[in-house]
Amino acid sequence: MLPLDVPTMLLMTAAASATMALSMAAVRPERREGMGLWALALVLHTITYLLFTLRGAVPAWASVVLANTLLAGTFALALAAVRQFQGHGLPWRRMLVPVLAMALLFAWFQDDYRACVIVAGVVPPLQVALVLWALWRPKPPAQMRGAVLLTAGLGLQAVLLAVRGALAALHSIPTQGLLRTDGVQSLTFMAAFVVVILASLGFILMAKDRADANNHYFATRDALTGLFNRRALLLAARRDVAVAARSHEPYALMMVDIDHFKAVNDGHGHQVGDQILCHVAGLLSARLRAQDMVGRYGGEEFLVLLPNTAQQAAAELAETLRSAVAQCPCAREGCAITATVSIGVCGGQLHGTEDWERLLRCADQALYAAKAAGRNRVVSGRFVPEAAQPLATPVI
Numbered sequence: 340m341l342p343l344d345v346p347t348m349l350l351m352t353a354a355a356s357a358t359m360a361l362s363m364a365a366v367r368p369e370r371r372e373g374m375g376l377w378a379l380a381l382v383l384h385t386i387t388y389l390l391f392t393l394r395g396a397v398p399a400w401a402s403v404v405l406a407n408t409l410l411a412g413t414f415a416l417a418l419a420a421v422r423q424f425q426g427h428g429l430p431w432r433r434m435l436v437p438v439l440a441m442a443l444l445f446a447w448f449q450d451d452y453r454a455c456v457i458v459a460g461v462v463p464p465l466q467v468a469l470v471l472w473a474l475w476r477p478k479p480p481a482q483m484r485g486a487v488l489l490t491a492g493l494g495l496q497a498v499l500l501a502v503r504g505a506l507a508a509l510h511s512i513p514t515q516g517l518l519r520t521d522g523v524q525s526l527t528f529m530a531a532f533v534v535v536i537l538a539s540l541g542f543i544l545m546a547k548d549r550a551d552a553n554n555h556y557f558a559t560r561d562a563l564t565g566l567f568n569r570r571a572l573l574l575a576a577r578r579d580v581a582v583a584a585r586s587h588e589p590y591a592l593m594m595v596d597i598d599h600f601k602a603v604n605d606g607h608g609h610q611v612g613d614q615i616l617c618h619v620a621g622l623l624s625a626r627l628r629a630q631d632m633v634g635r636y637g638g639e640e641f642l643v644l645l646p647n648t649a650q651q652a653a654a655e656l657a658e659t660l661r662s663a664v665a666q667c668p669c670a671r672e673g674c675a676i677t678a679t680v681s682i683g684v685c686g687g688q689l690h691g692t693e694d695w696e697r698l699l700r701c702a703d704q705a706l707y708a709a710k711a712a713g714r715n716r717v718v719s720g721r722f723v724p725e726a727a728q729p730l731a732t733p734v735i
């Protein structure tokens with residue numbers, strides 16, 4: 340049916356496995372979760388198909404019993420690799436039971452080719468189901484593209500083995516041996532090649548997507564509080580401001596600063612100061628709406644971006660935040676202190692991206708006014724977009 344003979348297909352599969360294993364070796368060690376096990380699965384897979392190909396040239400226990408046991412071992416390792424990638428322990432029972440079952444069933448049926456094909460059409464597909472269950476349950480993986488590829492690869496292998504088993508059960512395939520060049524056997528070998536590439540690429544893609552997500556997280560987050568960092572805030576603000584100017588929706592901004600923070604550091608130590616920063620960060624982020632964004636702008640200063648929010652609504656939200664901080668003492672280890680914050684609020688209708696600088700200065704001046712007026716309070720600045728007019732007039 341296919342122009343390629345079995346040894347050629349074996350070579351192609353071995354080359355694909357080696358290429359994929361080498362690609363995994365090129366991944367940085369700390370990003371290789373599960374890849375060592377996956378590479379081992381590729382080695383077992385190659386040996387399995389080599390033994391299949393050597394049928395007749397090597398004893399039956401090797402080309403039938405051992406080869407199929409190794410095939411089950413391949414899927415057991417795939418399961419282990421997925422679990423390790425997810426940060427879970429290895430499910431020894433789900434890994435070893437199918438391998439033992441394959442070994443015993445093939446030892447029992449080794450002279451009955453049809454029974455062997457049927458067993459191979461049941462146990463490995465069940466193993467694939469276990470791998471896919473681990474991958475997609477209890478919730479779909481975050482690395483969707485890679486997971487879909489991996490599923491397509493392993494799924495293809497499982498379906499082909501199951502179909503072959505079903506055909507054998509129905510007496511529809513020749514029962515003399517694996518190396519007959521009929522269509523079903525050729526397809527099985529060809530599938531092995533495709534499966535190695537699809538599933539391994541899927542696994543590599545999952546690792547890459549996770550690494551990208553981690554890189555993005557660390558590039559946009561403040562290491563101490565876990566809030567967005569200044570760079571991420573400013574990027575988001577410029578995007579938000581452009582949208583707000585185009586859609587004529589109001590936009591507001593809050594600048595939040597912890598009061599007398601230097602005294603906290605001096606009196607209780609920097610570790611307690613850090614705890615207070617995390618405590619306030621938690622209180623702020625817990626009380627914002629999904630569309631809002633809070634980040635650490637500087638030392639003990641936070642910036643809150645409020646898309647589609649008018650000045651009055653922003654001032655009310657600021658008051659909620661201020662009172663939440665004033666009423667919630669820090670309950671973290673070693674820091675029973677109640678912090679207070681001063682908040683400058685500014686918002687209005689924006690006319691262009693250049694209004695961002697004016698809005699920021701307006702909020703900053705309002706914050707300055709809140710500090711000057713005694714701290715632990717909210718001051719609203721009056722945002723005036725036209726350059727000729729005063730930037731901010733605090734209203735206390």
Ligand SMILES: Nc1nc2c(ncn2[C@@H]2O[C@H](COP(=O)(O)OP(=O)(O)OP(=O)(O)O)[C@@H](O)[C@H]2O)c(=O)[nH]1
Binds near residue numbers: 600608714
């Ligand atoms: N613990 C800790 N302290 C920090 C961090 N970043 C900045 N600081 C401290 O924050 C303090 C800020 O002090 P000031 O700017 O004088 O402000 P303040 O004491 O809060 O006074 P007001 O803002 O006027 O109420 C300084 O002592 C900084 O060292 C940090 O990450 N951790």
